[in-house]
Amino acid sequence: MNFTQWKNFGYPGQELTPFEPVLARDNLVTLTNYGRLCSILFVTTPVCHCLFGFFQPLSTVPLLLAAGAAFFLRRAAQRCLNDPDHLVPRARLLTSLFTLLIFLLGVYYDLIRHPTEINVLICLVMLIQLLLFDARPGHNLTVSLSGLAVVVLWECYVPDPHRLINIMYCFLASLIGLYLAWHKTHNMFGMLLYAQREKAAMEKETSTQAAVSQFQPHFISNMLSTIQILCDDAPAKAKDSLGLFADYMRVSTDAFNYNGLVSFPRELAHARNYAALEQLRFGNKLQVVYDIESEDFLLPALTLQPLVENAITHGIGNKRGGGTVTIATREEPDNWLITVQDDGCGTDNIAADGLPPQQEGGFIGLANVRQRVESIARGRLHFSSIKNKGATVTVVLPKER
Secondary structure: OOHHHHHOOOOOOOOOHHHHHHHHHHHHHHHHHHHHHHHHHHHHHHHHHHHHOOOOHHHHHHHHHHHHHHHHHHHHHHHHOOOHHHHHHHHHHHHHHHHHHHHHHHHHHHHHOOOOOOOHHHHHHHHHOOOOOOOOHHHHHHHHHHHHHHHHHHHHHOOOOOHHHHHHHHHHHHHHHHHHHHHHHHHHHHHHHHHHHHHHHHHHHHHHHHHHHOOOHHHHHHHHHHHHHHHHHOHHHHHHHHHHHHHHHHHHHHHHHOOOEEEHHHHHHHHHHHHHHHHHHHHHHEEEEEEEOOOOOEEEOOOHHHHHHHHHHHHHOOOOOOEEEEEEEEEOOOEEEEEEEEOOOOOOOOOOOOOOOOOOOOOOOHHHHHHHHHHHHOOEEEEEEEOOOEEEEEEEEEOOO
C-alpha cells in the first residue's frame, strides 16, 4: 500500500471529505458519552481511595481537575452538535483536547508518580487514545509522535533503569494503536461508502421508474384511436404504425431494466419512434429535423424521448399551424451536447430552478430528466425559452465521469 492509499484509508480515487461531518458528529456523540463516564469515574475513584486510605487527598487533585475538564468538554460537545456550520473543526479541537487530557493523566500517574517502574498505564493510554475517535491517519500519526516525544524526553530527564524498555513498549503500543485506528476508520468509511452506493442505486431505480410512470395515458389512447382510423383508410400504414407503437412501448417498459447508462443510438431510435407516432396525429403540422453529428456516447435511459415529448406537446401542439422540432448533437473537447429545440409557443414563466413550473401544462419529465442526468451521468440540463418563439433544452454530458 502506497502513501496515497494509506492516507485515503485504502479507497483510492474516493472523495471522503463529504463524510467528515458524519464522522465529526459521531465523534462528538462518543465524546459526550466518554465525558460523562470520565467525569463520574474521576470523581468517585479518588473519593473511594481517600476513604479507604489508598490516596492522600492532595494526590487526588489531578483526577478532580480532569473530571472538571471532562465535564466541560462534554458540555462543549453537546453545544457543537447543534452548530452544523462549525461541526468539523470544533469536533477536531474537542476530541484532540479530550485525547490530550487522557494522555496527561497517564503521564502524571505513570511517569511522574512512579518514575522508576515499568510503565504499563502510559502504554495503554497511547494504545487506547487512538481508538477513541475516528480521525485521519495524519492526525493519528501526529498524536502518536507527540506522545512518544513526551515519553522520550521524560525518560531522558529522569534516571530510570528501565528507560529503553519503557520507550520500546510505548513505541510498540503506538504502532498497534495506529494499525487498529486505521482499520477502525477504514471500516467506518467502508460502511459509509456502501450506504452511499446503495442510496445512489435506489435513487437511479426510483428515477427511472418515475420516468416510465410519466407516460401519458392520453397519448396511448390517441395513438390507438389514430391507428384504428388508419385500419380503414390505409391498412398498410396502420400495420407500420402498430410496429412503431410496439417498439415504442417495448423500449419504454424495458427502461425498468436500465438504471444506468445506455447508448445514444438506442435513445435516438426510441425518440424517432415517438416522433413518427406523433406525426401520424399532427400530419404536416409537425416537422422533425435530425442534426446528428455525434452518437458514440452513453446517457441515462429515457433522456431524449421526454425532451422531444415536451417540445411536441407544449411547443408545437399548442401553436396554430404547427412547427418544427430539431434534435441535434455535438461533440466538444470535454463534453457531448444534446439539443432539442422547437419553434412553438414557448414560455416566459420560468421557476427558480430554471425550469417551467410543472403545473403549467405539465412540462412532463424535465425535472426528472435533469435529476437523472446529474446523478447518473454527472451532467447538466439547461432550459431556455422565449414566449411565442419556442424553447430549447440542452443536455451537457461530460466525457470524464
